[in-house]
Amino acid sequence: MPKSVVISxxxxxxxxxxxxxxxxxxxxxxxxKNGSLKILLHGVASEIxxxxxxxxxxxxxxxxxxTDTFVAMTDKPSQAIRKARGSSMWNAIEAVxxxxxxxxxxxxxxxxxxxxxxxxxxxxxxxxxPVIAASWPTARxxxxxxxxxxxxxxxxxxxxxxxxxxxxxxxxxxGTKKPSIGLLNIGTEDLKGNGIVREADALIRRADLGxxxxxxxxxxxxxxxxxxxxxxxxxxxxxALKTAEGTAKLAAEFLRQxxxxxxxxxxGGLLSKSAFKELKSRMDPxxxxxxxxxxxxxxxxxxxxGTDGYGFSNALNVALNMARxxxxxxxxxxxxxxxxxxxxxxxxxVSQ
Amino acid sequence: MPKSVVISxxxxxxxxxxxxxxxxxxxxxxxxKNGSLKILLHGVASEIxxxxxxxxxxxxxxxxxxTDTFVAMTDKPSQAIRKARGSSMWNAIEAVxxxxxxxxxxxxxxxxxxxxxxxxxxxxxxxxxPVIAASWPTARxxxxxxxxxxxxxxxxxxxxxxxxxxxxxxxxxxGTKKPSIGLLNIGTEDLKGNGIVREADALIRRADLGxxxxxxxxxxxxxxxxxxxxxxxxxxxxxALKTAEGTAKLAAEFLRQxxxxxxxxxxGGLLSKSAFKELKSRMDPxxxxxxxxxxxxxxxxxxxxGTDGYGFSNALNVALNMARxxxxxxxxxxxxxxxxxxxxxxxxxVSQ
Numbered sequence: 001m002p003k004s005v006v007i008s009x010x011x012x013x014x015x016x017x018x019x020x021x022x023x024x025x026x027x028x029x030x031x032x033k034n035g036s037l038k039i040l041l042h043g044v045a046s047e048i049x050x051x052x053x054x055x056x057x058x059x060x061x062x063x064x065x066x067t068d069t070f071v072a073m074t075d076k077p078s079q080a081i082r083k084a085r086g087s088s089m090w091n092a093i094e095a096v097x098x099x100x101x102x103x104x105x106x107x108x109x110x111x112x113x114x115x116x117x118x119x120x121x122x123x124x125x126x127x128x129x130p131v132i133a134a135s136w137p138t139a140r141x142x143x144x145x146x147x148x149x150x151x152x153x154x155x156x157x158x159x160x161x162x163x164x165x166x167x168x169x170x171x172x173x174x175g176t177k178k179p180s181i182g183l184l185n186i187g188t189e190d191l192k193g194n195g196i197v198r199e200a201d202a203l204i205r206r207a208d209l210g211x212x213x214x215x216x217x218x219x220x221x222x223x224x225x226x227x228x229x230x231x232x233x234x235x236x237x238x239x240a241l242k243t244a245e246g247t248a249k250l251a252a253e254f255l256r257q258x259x260x261x262x263x264x265x266x267x268g269g270l271l272s273k274s275a276f277k278e279l280k281s282r283m284d285p286x287x288x289x290x291x292x293x294x295x296x297x298x299x300x301x302x303x304x305x306g307t308d309g310y311g312f313s314n315a316l317n318v319a320l321n322m323a324r325x326x327x328x329x330x331x332x333x334x335x336x337x338x339x340x341x342x343x344x345x346x347x348x349x350v351s352q
Numbered sequence: 353m354p355k356s357v358v359i360s361x362x363x364x365x366x367x368x369x370x371x372x373x374x375x376x377x378x379x380x381x382x383x384x385k386n387g388s389l390k391i392l393l394h395g396v397a398s399e400i401x402x403x404x405x406x407x408x409x410x411x412x413x414x415x416x417x418x419t420d421t422f423v424a425m426t427d428k429p430s431q432a433i434r435k436a437r438g439s440s441m442w443n444a445i446e447a448v449x450x451x452x453x454x455x456x457x458x459x460x461x462x463x464x465x466x467x468x469x470x471x472x473x474x475x476x477x478x479x480x481x482p483v484i485a486a487s488w489p490t491a492r493x494x495x496x497x498x499x500x501x502x503x504x505x506x507x508x509x510x511x512x513x514x515x516x517x518x519x520x521x522x523x524x525x526x527g528t529k530k531p532s533i534g535l536l537n538i539g540t541e542d543l544k545g546n547g548i549v550r551e552a553d554a555l556i557r558r559a560d561l562g563x564x565x566x567x568x569x570x571x572x573x574x575x576x577x578x579x580x581x582x583x584x585x586x587x588x589x590x591x592a593l594k595t596a597e598g599t600a601k602l603a604a605e606f607l608r609q610x611x612x613x614x615x616x617x618x619x620g621g622l623l624s625k626s627a628f629k630e631l632k633s634r635m636d637p638x639x640x641x642x643x644x645x646x647x648x649x650x651x652x653x654x655x656x657x658g659t660d661g662y663g664f665s666n667a668l669n670v671a672l673n674m675a676r677x678x679x680x681x682x683x684x685x686x687x688x689x690x691x692x693x694x695x696x697x698x699x700x701x702v703s704q
Contacts, residue, residue, distance in 0.1 A: 186587055186591060193587070241571065243572065244598075246575035249576070254634050258628070271616050271620030279606050280615060282606050289547065
């Protein structure tokens with residue numbers, strides 16, 4: 001565990017950058033112990049410095065690394081690569097590559113961040129593709145869902161990789177030694193679901209990786225906290241995550257409308273104000289901001305593009321927890337083990 | 353539109369059958385005009401008749417069709433078929449086949465109901481596989497999502513079939529002439545999403561079926577009511593539906609917990625009781641009970657297996673609306689048109 005953590009930020013990424021970036025650093029800086037945290041802010045100095053002047057706690061721990069260029073939110077990954085060298089995003093990732101920083105955070109263009117991270121940091125040994133892992137509020141606290149959008153189609157062995165990476169990620173965030181793992185499927189019986197999910201289930205049982213694997217879970221199990229780590233492909237994971245966000249928004253909207261239906265309910269609403277505040281906070285998406293690209297040769301955290309300073313500070317917190325954990329060592333052993341198993345399975349054929 | 357609708361029910365299907373079935377019929381019977389509705393109850397007469405004795409409105413419109421055998425909730429479809437002939441589920445569907453009934457409803461084993469419906473009713477002309485369509489509460493009222501679990505993997509042309517069937521289904525339920533249609537994807541930009549979804553998007557635009565097609569929507573768009581009809585494969589649709597159910601449950605649970613945090617909030621909660629009741633009713637899954645198997649040569653409605661009488665009455669309502677609509681004629685024309693387009697595309701290759 002490094003004594004002092006250095007986080008490298010793409011200060012120009014996000015809908016409201018660099019203001020939300022500096023706000024986020026300010027929130028974290030106020031809580032950080034002296035000398036425990038250092039921030040590198042990559043971006044346009046003339047925009048960042050006036051903000052730091054207004055946020056002295058942030059200014060105290062930050063260094064500005066000026067660059068004029070940045071990747072636009074609307075750039076396609078292919079465009080982004082061509083003009084990326086020297087941009088705020090590129091430089092932020094490069095600081096992790098050179099070892100100057102322990103983790104990188106950006107609220108910028110997801111596709112570009114994914115591609116540049118892979119180009120600069122390469123994959124971790126025995127990992128094949130980056131995967132986006134996100135935290136999810138549940139009845140038991142929080143779970144991790146992966147993949148949330150990086151890999152639209154996944155082979156069975158990839159899903160097993162996700163399980164290994166998700167376990168290490170959950171441990172890094174929450175300190176749990178053997179988090180429970182489930183495969184997202186459309187039925188808990190053996191016969192349901194698609195071929196790839198069934199193959200992944202067989203592989204994970206056979207691989208004997210010492211995972212706390214609980215078998216299949218269904219969509220309603222995610223929010224119920226049926227398992228700590230939910231494994232699925234990037235298409236399904238992204239749809240599930242956004243569907244849950246939409247449903248939570250709808251419930252909040254219906255609640256607001258219902259509380260306005262009479263004078264009595266309005267008075268009731270006023271008395272219950274603290275309860276609603278607590279409810280809002282428990283389901284606040286900003287609290288769960290910070291998707292991590294797992295499987296790379298370094299830590300990269302993607303913040304939601306439209307978040308505010310509070311949301312960005314939570315993405316920074318995720319980076320901080322990852323930098324302080326033994327995440328990289330944890331997955332290295334299991335991925336090596338998986339590589340042995342998959343090559344053995346490939347030789348023998350996929351018969352169980 | 354038939355003057356008097358006949359609905360054929362598998363009275364032994366569901367976790368709490370036949371009690372919930374008779375309760376559901378009773379609720380509907382009280383609202384039905386004299387002579388407008390007739391019910392066939394297939395199942396064990398000695399179990400059903402005492403229930404009818406206690407529910408005179410239901411008894412007035414019901415005929416019991418005795419059979420001793422039924423498909424168990426835990427039977428696999430392959431087992432179910434072997435012993436299905438003469439079962440309550442088989443007989444309920446057969447009444448639609450012979451033309452005695454306009455629609456069939458069952459809260460029984462989904463897989464068995466799907467297989468038996470296909471065996472007995474066959475597919476509608478130019479439809480290839482049955483699909484499960486379900487209603488979904490939204491900020492604008494209700495949307496229809498399909499497929500909710502029948503087809504784990506789907507070709508692009510199947511997704512276009514779903515769009516056509518979903519349009520007709522939404523019209524049957526709500527009377528809307530040109531409901532809006534969206535394809536569920538993980539990004540609204542052209543480049544995102546998987547190959548099949550992109551291919552379906554191209555095909556739907558090219559086919560010129562006169563659909564009110566709005567392009568891609570993301571998961572959060574479902575609950576927001578971005579479109580009337582959400583088209584997706586059965587794996588994604590099932591995960592989305594159950595994820596939303598889980599999230600709504602979690603929000604309700606968090607609300608309950610928060611209202612108990614102090615005396616003040618508890619008093620507030622009491623005053624707001626009517627508001628909470630309204631909220632609960634608006635998101636009540638029983639209200640949206642009744643998934644329809646579309647694409648068959650007859651109407652089959654699947655009720656949730658664990659529902660109660662109120663929930664079952666809503667599934668009956670769906671069957672009633674379908675029976676009274678011109679749904680079958682509506683899809684026939686569009687499916688024929690699609691068949692022409694797909695065969696043309698296949699000849700030319702999938703280049704756009």
